[in-house]
Structures are given as structure tokens and as C-alpha cells.
Amino acid sequence: EAQVTQNPRYLITVTGKKLTVTCSQNMNHEYMSWYRQDPGLGLRQIYYSMNVEVTDKGDVPEGYKVSRKEKRNFPLILESPSPNQTSLYFCASSPRTSRGYTFGSGTRLTVV
Amino acid sequence: AQSVSQHNHHVILSEAASLELGCNYSYGGTVNLFWYVQYPGQHLQLLLKYFSGDPLVKGIKGFEAEFIKSKFSFNLRKPSVQWSDTAEYFCAVSYNNAGNMLTFGGGTRLMVKP
Numbered sequence: 001e002a003q004v005t006q007n008p009r010y011l012i013t014v015t016g017k018k019l020t021v022t023c024s025q026n027m028n029h030e031y032m033s034w035y036r037q038d039p040g041l042g043l044r045q046i047y048y049s050m051n052v053e054v055t056d057k058g059d060v061p062e063g064y065k066v067s068r069k070e071k072r073n074f075p076l077i078l079e080s081p082s083p084n085q086t087s088l089y090f091c092a093s094s095p096r097t098s099r100g101y102t103f104g105s106g107t108r109l110t111v112v
Numbered sequence: 113a114q115s116v117s118q119h120n121h122h123v124i125l126s127e128a129a130s131l132e133l134g135c136n137y138s139y140g141g142t143v144n145l146f147w148y149v150q151y152p153g154q155h156l157q158l159l160l161k162y163f164s165g166d167p168l169v170k171g172i173k174g175f176e177a178e179f180i181k182s183k184f185s186f187n188l189r190k191p192s193v194q195w196s197d198t199a200e201y202f203c204a205v206s207y208n209n210a211g212n213m214l215t216f217g218g219g220t221r222l223m224v225k226p
Contacts, residue, residue, distance in 0.1 A: 033213070033214070040218055040219075042217050042218040045215070090155060090156065092214075100144075100161050101214060103155045103157075104155060105154070105155045
């Protein structure tokens with residue numbers, strides 16, 4: 001089944017403790033992206049990647065890192081999480097020729 | 113910066129009522145337009161999309177949207193809503209000068225009363 005898989009689905013952590021949220025897609029998509037969803041703000045793009053080893057900042061990149069060493073994986077790294085990064089995170093992927101994303105199931109992160 | 117506005121933050125309707133959700137975007141160039149739906153506790157699912165051609169687009173579950181270029185709008189409509197349409201709806205735009213990147217509106221939370 002074609003899908004975008006995020007792990008974990010839920011995560012509670014403490015301020016300053018490094019964490020990684022994984023994202024994997026099995027559709028051979030070139031484009032991958034991370035969004036955070038906050039009430040009243042919709043989805044805001046954190047980082048995106050147009051292909052392997054090609055990443056760029058979205059609208060709200062501060063406090064986040066990404067890497068794209070393989071086409072299928074696009075992990076989101078929080079080196080030193082803070083409470084304002086408490087949010088619902090979505091990974092998404094898209095083929096280069098089609099301008100619409102498939103979304104993962106989301107990761108609800110709480111930083112205390 | 114390009115932006116997407118959804119003017120209705122919360123909408124409450126009774127079953128069988130007609131629905132129209134507004135979406136406006138700020139960019140004057142070539143755009144691709146999307147509506148996504150998020151049912152409670154779930155991820156986003158694509159309802160419909162517009163790239164070119166007929167500005168009236170039909171999507172899944174009886175939804176449709178009309179692209180009006182002169183008004184920078186892409187409003188979502190459904191003639192008769194059902195209780196199962198209770199969800200949050202997001203308009204999104206990708207701009208051809210920004211590759212494949214999506215900019216989302218703030219969302220409209222729809223509640224349909226049985």
C-alpha cells in the first residue's frame with residue numbers, strides 16, 4: 001500500500017532532550033516536506049526537500065533540522081526541544097510531476 | 113510572501129444544508145489549488161485539486177470547488193452536507209515559482225448537526 005509512515009504517533013519529552021521523528025514513503029516520491037499544525041494557524045511548512053541531499057527552509061524552520069540521505073526517508077530532528085514546539089507534525093511526499101502531497105498520520109509532540 | 117486566507121473559522125450547519133467555504137490567495141501568478149479534509153484524529157486527505165482547464169472542479173464525497181482567477185478565490189461547495197462531513201477543511205495553494213511547496217490556509221472547522 002502506498003503510504004507515508006511517521007513514527008512515533010505520540011511523544012512526550014522534556015525540554016532540551018534531543019529527539020528525532022522519522023518519516024518514510026514507499027512511492028519513490030522526489031518531494032518531501034514537514035509541517036506543523038497549530039490551532040487557528042493551519043499547517044505551516046518547516047522544511048522541504050526536492051530530492052536526495054537537497055533540503056531548504058520553509059516558513060518556520062527555527063529549532064528544527066532535517067536530512068535527506070535516501071529518497072524514501074526524511075527525518076525531522078529537534079536538537080533541543082522547547083515547549084513552543086509542542087504541536088502536531090505531519091510529513092508529506094509528492095512526485096515531482098504531480099503537484100499534490102500525500103500526508104502521513106501525524107506525530108503529536110508534547111514538550112514539557 | 114504568498115498567503116492563503118480562509119475567512120470562516122467555524123461553521124455550524126444542519127444536515128441537508130448547503131455549504132460554501134471561502135478561500136482566497138494572494139499570488140497573481142500561476143497557481144495550483146487544493147482542498148484537504150481532516151476528520152477528527154486523522155491525517156489530511158485530498159478532496160480535490162485544480163491545475164488548469166475547467167475552473168469548476170469536482171472532488172470526492174460530492175464536493176466541488178470553483179476557481180475564479182479574477183477574485184483570487186477557490187471556494188469549496190457541497191449542495192447538501194451530512195453529519196459525516198464534520199471535519200476541518202484546509203485550502204492550500206502551490207505557486208509555480210516555488211516548486212511543489214504548499215501554503216495552507218488556517219482551516220475551517222465544520223460541524224454538521226444531525
